[in-house]
Amino acid sequence: MQSISYHRIKIYDPVLRLLHAWNALVLLMLMVTAWTSDLFERGAHVQALWELHVYLGYALVFGLSARLFWGFLGPRHAQFSDMWHPRAWRRAFTERSFATPPHFGHHVLASAAYLAVYAALLIMSVTGLGLAATELGMGPFDDWLGDRIWLKTILEETHELITNVLAGFVLVHMAALIWHERKDSTPFAQSMVTGYQYLRTYKDRHRE
Ligand code: HEM
Numbered sequence: 747m748q749s750i751s752y753h754r755i756k757i758y759d760p761v762l763r764l765l766h767a768w769n770a771l772v773l774l775m776l777m778v779t780a781w782t783s784d785l786f787e788r789g790a791h792v793q794a795l796w797e798l799h800v801y802l803g804y805a806l807v808f809g810l811s812a813r814l815f816w817g818f819l820g821p822r823h824a825q826f827s828d829m830w831h832p833r834a835w836r837r838a839f840t841e842r843s844f845a846t847p848p849h850f851g852h853h854v855l856a857s858a859a860y861l862a863v864y865a866a867l868l869i870m871s872v873t874g875l876g877l878a879a880t881e882l883g884m885g886p887f888d889d890w891l892g893d894r895i896w897l898k899t900i901l902e903e904t905h906e907l908i909t910n911v912l913a914g915f916v917l918v919h920m921a922a923l924i925w926h927e928r929k930d931s932t933p934f935a936q937s938m939v940t941g942y943q944y945l946r947t948y949k950d951r952h953r954e
């Protein structure tokens with residue numbers, strides 16, 4: 747007879763968990779401020795909402811820079827090298843096989859999406875700072891880009907397209923966390939809050 751037990755190890759450090767929460771919350775507030783402003787006509791409150799959006803944007807630039815720094819200088823499971831699994835991605839792509847052996851650290855296939863999200867956030871930061879300069883005369887790029895009005899359309903379209911990609915990621919990320927938790931009957935989503943990851947182990951239980 748087999749009995750199930752769990753092997754638990756602290757994997758995610760407090761700085762990584764804090765940055766995950768910071769960047770996730772700021773990203774959600776950026777989406778809410780942008781979509782709410784789009785609902786209203788022009789007016790003083792719309793201007794105030796966009797200014798709030800830009801201040802939240804600075805918070806994202808800060809959180810993203812800290813995450814990039816931590817991705818090179820943080821502990822093993824915070825490093826981007828812990829998310830780099832090209833062989834597994836290639837196998838998943840060519841063999842359509844998405845099963846991955848249980849292991850501690852970031853999910854091997856989800857890691858590709860996480861790296862893409864950081865690249866997307868980097869583009870959002872650059873286009874956002876560009877828009878702050880061209881649309882609102884704000885921010886560090888204002889002196890440099892403030893009067894290059896022709897940039898507006900390309901910045902706006904890129905910014906909007908990637909917003910939709912990020913909204914898609916958030917939905918898939920939430921669905922994947924719930925799905926894994928149910929499929930494996932193992933606490934999974936909590937690891938970015940407590941830092942602990944669990945793996946199921948099976949022990950043979952002999953009758954006496
Ligand atoms: C707007 C919402 C969210 C965004 C944008 C987001 C984004 C991310 C990113 C970029 C990573 C990679 C982590 C890293 O930097 O090392 C990650 C991992 C993770 N997130 Fe989220 N997250 C969000 C919400 C949540 C929530 C609400 C939970 C549940 C508590 C959660 C649980 C996790 C877990 C458990 C991992 C690691 C999964 C693994 O090992 O593959 N996330 N998330």
Ligand code: HEM
Nearest residue numbers: 776777780796800803804870871874875877878881906909
């Ligand atoms: C990932 C995070 C972000 C999301 C999801 C987001 C979302 C959006 C959306 C949906 C729009 C409307 C685009 C349109 O007019 O069609 C917008 C506009 C804008 N965003 Fe962001 N944004 C983000 C990051 C940033 C950052 C980092 C900054 C600057 C620091 C910024 C500054 C702006 C500005 C200035 C506008 C134009 C405001 C106007 O039309 O007056 N955004 N953003």
